[in-house]
Amino acid sequence: MNSHTRQRVVSVGLCVIILGFMTSAACADTKGQITDRMAQRLGALNKAKADGKIGETFDGLVEAVKAESLGDKELKKLVQDENADRKAFYELGAKEVGAARQTFALSAGKRNFRVAKPNEWLKPNDGKWIQKKDLKS
């Protein structure tokens, strides 16, 4: 490989790397975009919680209380989209604050357990679903 070719390869490589960084930065969600999507979904999420179909987990995510509920495609998408956004926030927040992602997730779990309504379902770290009113503090 002569010097001219080598120069070309290095230049192209650098361009690819720079473009890659720019693309990834452009694609990364901002907190505002995440909260916008979650706000649009909140009504449906709260209804599903009130109906006992989904609940909050100790690590800051939502899950179907009964696995068969996920046969409902809309509910499945709701859960998937909500968890994707929450995980994106935990990742973002962890980088900003310099904490572990799991720290954010667990803090969110605690917060959501605290604000849950009495009839809503919660899943502590023992894996058993329990209603808020039956949760021992």
Place this chain on the structure above:
Amino acid sequence: MKYWLLAAVAAALLAIHGCSVKHEVEVEPVEIKPIHITMDINVKVDREVDAFFNEVEAKAANAPAADTQNSIGDTNE
């Protein structure tokens, strides 16, 4: 007399040796991170999480009427 002299010389030598010995102990500074740093991060995380979910709820509450039919304010099902 000789023995006294010898003993004195030996004692003097010992004293000189004892005085000339130096002990240098190097102790590397031990870094102990203050506990309050860990607690401060947890407090910061809790605040960030609270602020985030509160923002979601505020945005949902401010959304157009059609989207707030089943909002958090609606507790009567």
